[in-house]
Amino acid sequence: MEFEVLDLGLTRYSEAHAKQLELLQKRIAGEIPDTLILTEHHKVFTLGKTGHISNILVPKEKLEKENIEVVNVERGGDITYHGPGQLVAYPIFFLPKGRRDLKSFLRLLEQSVIETAKTFQAKTCVIDGLTGVWESKTGEEHLGVWRGERKLTSMGLAFKNWVSFHGLALNVEADLTPFSYMNLCGLVGKKPVNLRELTNASFSFGDVKDALVEEIRKQVKDW
Numbered sequence: 001m002e003f004e005v006l007d008l009g010l011t012r013y014s015e016a017h018a019k020q021l022e023l024l025q026k027r028i029a030g031e032i033p034d035t036l037i038l039t040e041h042h043k044v045f046t047l048g049k050t051g052h053i054s055n056i057l058v059p060k061e062k063l064e065k066e067n068i069e070v071v072n073v074e075r076g077g078d079i080t081y082h083g084p085g086q087l088v089a090y091p092i093f094f095l096p097k098g099r100r101d102l103k104s105f106l107r108l109l110e111q112s113v114i115e116t117a118k119t120f121q122a123k124t125c126v127i128d129g130l131t132g133v134w135e136s137k138t139g140e141e142h143l144g145v146w147r148g149e150r151k152l153t154s155m156g157l158a159f160k161n162w163v164s165f166h167g168l169a170l171n172v173e174a175d176l177t178p179f180s181y182m183n184l185c186g187l188v189g190k191k192p193v194n195l196r197e198l199t200n201a202s203f204s205f206g207d208v209k210d211a212l213v214e215e216i217r218k219q220v221k222d223w
Contacts (some may be wrong), residue, residue, distance in 0.1 A: 012044075083174050122198035125140055134149040
């Protein structure tokens with residue numbers, strides 16, 4: 001699976017969402033190749049199909065004061081936060097016959113993040129029963145149970161006619177304060193972490209973009 005990359009830079013969530021839906025329809029129609037959208041968002045909470053407004057823990061007046069939008073979206077999952085310093089990737093990828101395993105595709109994206117983190121000497125993992133990528137306190141890449149690990153990357157996908165949209169949000173150097181205003185992904189007690197906190201390596205935000213794209217290319221090639 002080859003794909004093109006579209007880097008939108010810093011966007012309002014609605015702007016990037018509209019672009020996703022535009023490219024989704026074009027990909028379904030076969031008018032464009034698989035495309036990976038990269039962006040950062042202005043501050044926003046998004047609520048997935050199983051999300052509930054009760055997972056926001058502060059009054060709407062506080063969110064308005066801090067210019068944090070709240071948007072309902074069609075992806076899976078509950079609530080998450082997007083903001084500057086967080087790398088968001090939306091794969092608009094067609095899953096051909098023989099590779100229409102949605103969980104396998106999610107695992108592919110998770111492994112891409114784990115390998116990206118390795119590039120910067122950060123240890124991360126997946127945890128049974130939980131989506132996304134978490135810090136690894138032991139160096140193991142697969143844990144059977146959550147023991148207080150912090151979340152590096154949230155994930156939530158949607159599919160239409162076997163084309164994926166929505167995707168992943170990797171905390172690189174974001175202000176994590178707004179995460180305390182909600183139950184992260186609807187999970188009480190779960191905390192976020194930035195990639196910079198997990199390593200002493202020197203890197204730029206652009207370096208993380210490049211590494212993630214490269215790792216996704218490797219993962220889809222072998223999928």
